[in-house]
Amino acid sequence: MKFNQYIETLIESCIDVFQKMAKMEITSHEIKHQKIIPDKYAMAIAVSYKDVNEKIQGFFILGLTDEAMAIRLASSIAENMGLSPIEKFDEETTDILAEFMNTVVGQAITAWDQMGLSAEFDTPFQMEDGVLEEGDNIVSEDYTIYLTIGDDNVVMSISFKETLKRQLRGKKILVVDDSKLIRGALAKALEKDGCQVVQAGDGLEGVKLFKSFRPDLTVLDLVMPKLGGLEALARIRQTSPKAKVFMLTSSSKKADVITAAQLKVLKYIKKPVAMNKFLALVRSVFDE
Numbered sequence: 001m002k003f004n005q006y007i008e009t010l011i012e013s014c015i016d017v018f019q020k021m022a023k024m025e026i027t028s029h030e031i032k033h034q035k036i037i038p039d040k041y042a043m044a045i046a047v048s049y050k051d052v053n054e055k056i057q058g059f060f061i062l063g064l065t066d067e068a069m070a071i072r073l074a075s076s077i078a079e080n081m082g083l084s085p086i087e088k089f090d091e092e093t094t095d096i097l098a099e100f101m102n103t104v105v106g107q108a109i110t111a112w113d114q115m116g117l118s119a120e121f122d123t124p125f126q127m128e129d130g131v132l133e134e135g136d137n138i139v140s141e142d143y144t145i146y147l148t149i150g151d152d153n154v155v156m157s158i159s160f161k162e163t164l165k166r167q168l169r170g171k172k173i174l175v176v177d178d179s180k181l182i183r184g185a186l187a188k189a190l191e192k193d194g195c196q197v198v199q200a201g202d203g204l205e206g207v208k209l210f211k212s213f214r215p216d217l218t219v220l221d222l223v224m225p226k227l228g229g230l231e232a233l234a235r236i237r238q239t240s241p242k243a244k245v246f247m248l249t250s251s252s253k254k255a256d257v258i259t260a261a262q263l264k265v266l267k268y269i270k271k272p273v274a275m276n277k278f279l280a281l282v283r284s285v286f287d288e
Contacts (some may be wrong), residue, residue, distance in 0.1 A: 003160050007031060007143055010060075013108040014147060014156055021100055022076040028148040035142035036061050036157035042062055042089075043070045047105045049121040056117070056160055058140070060098070060105050061127070063155035070097065072152070098124040104156075168283060169194030176206030176232065177248060178224040182273070186219060189275050190282070203227025207235050210243075217285055221286055222249040233263050236266035244285055248273065 011029055018024045019119040036044075050057040064070040067089040075086040086093055101124045109119050138216035141160045144151060173195045177183040180201070186196040198213050200206040205225045210218060218236070220229035227235075229247055236243055246267045247260050260268050267281050 003141060003143070004157075005115060006108075006117065006160075007145070009115070009157060010104075010158055011102050011110045011145060012154065013111065014145070017100065018147075018149065021080060021103060022073055023080055024073070024076060024149050026147050026149055030146045032144050032146070033142070034139075034144050035159070036063055036144045036155060040065075041155070042066045043094070044127040045094075045101045045124050046127050047121050047124045048120045049102055049109065051117055051119040053118070055160055056119075058159035058161045059102070059157070060099050060108075060121075061155075061157040062104075064097075064152060064155065065155075069152050069154070073097065073100070073154075093234070094126050098126070098246060113190040117244070119162070120227045162283070167287065168206070168279075171195045171217065171286060172213060172215045173197045173236065173282070174200065174210055174213055174218040176200040176203065176219065176224070177221035178202055178211075182221070182248070182271070185275070186273070186278070190281060193279060203229060203232035206232050210236050211239070215243075217244045217246065217282065219246045219248060221287070222247055222251075230259050230263065233260075233265070237263060 014029075015026045043062075043064045045062045047060045048057070049060065064073065070093055071086050071089055074093040077083050077096050077100055086096065105121050105124075109121055112119055113182055125144075128138075140162075143158050145156045145158070147156060168190070171194070173187075173190050175183045175186050175190070175197060176199075177186070178201055182203070183199045187199055190197050198209055198215070200209050202224045203220070206218070206220065206224075208226065220232055222229040229249075232244055233247075236245070245263075245265050246269055246270060247265045248269050250271045257268060266285060269278065269281070
C-alpha cells in the first residue's frame with residue numbers, strides 16, 4: 001500500500017481525537033482501498049488538503065451513517081467541553097463536527113510533516129451533493145477506513161490525488177504507430193499533460209526520429225510496415241541500451257512477449273488502449 005504510513009497516522013489521529021474530544025473508544029478498524037460514496041451518509045464533512053510541493057492533494061471525509069449518530073457524537077463533544085448536550089440535528093451539530101474534523105486532520109497533517117510530507121488544509125465543509133471537484137489529469141488513490149465505536153460505525157475516507165501534468169511536464173515522448181488515429185489520440189492525451197510529443201508512422205521513421213529527438217520514453221506499435229516494433233527496438237537498443245520503451249499490440253503472442261522482455265520493454269500494452277491507464281503507466285516511469 002503506497003500511502004500506508006499516512007493512513008496509519010490518520011487512524012492514530014482518529015483514535016486519539018475520538019477519545020479526547022468525545023470520550024469515545026474506537027475498538028476496531030478496517031481499511032479498504034475504495035472511494036467513499038458520500039450520498040450514502042446522513043452527514044459527510046470534508047476537508048481538502050494540498051502538499052506544499054503541489055505533487056499530492058486530496059480530501060479527508062468523515063461519514064456518519066445516520067442523524068442519530070451525528071447527534072450522539074456532537075453531543076458527547078459538547079458535554080466534554082462543558083456545553084449543553086445536543087438534542088437535534090441542526091447547524092450547531094454541523095459546527096461541532098466540523099471543529100472535530102478540523103482537529104483530526106490538523107493532528108494527522110502535523111504527523112505527516114514529521115514524515116516528510118508538508119501539507120496545508122482548508123476549512124471543513126459539509127458536503128451537500130456528494131460531488132467533489134477533482135480537476136483534470138488526476139490519478140487518485142482512495143481509501144476508506146471503517147471505525148467501530150461500540151455498536152456504531154463511523155467512516156473516515158482519505159484520497160491521495162497526484163497531478164499528472166506536473167509529473168509529465170516537459171517530458172519528450174516518441175509515439176510510433178502506423179495508425180494515424182491511435183498515435184494521434186495518444187499524442188493528444190500526452191500533450192494535454194504537458195509532454196512534448198513527436199509522431200512516426202512506421203518503424204524506420206521511428207528509429208530515425210529516435211536518434212534526432214532523443215525521447216525520454218518511446219511508445220512502439222508491434223506490427224507496422226517497413227519495420228515492426230520489435231525490429232525497431234532492436235536497432236534502438238544498439239545505441240541506447242537504457243532507453244525507456246512501451247510496446248503496443250493487438251495480440252499477446254508468447255514469442256512476441258518473450259522477445260519484448262528480452263529487449264527490456266517496460267510495459268506491454270494491449271489495444272484498445274485505456275487512456276487513463278496509459279497515462280498512469282507513463283507517469284509511473286517518471287515517479288521519483
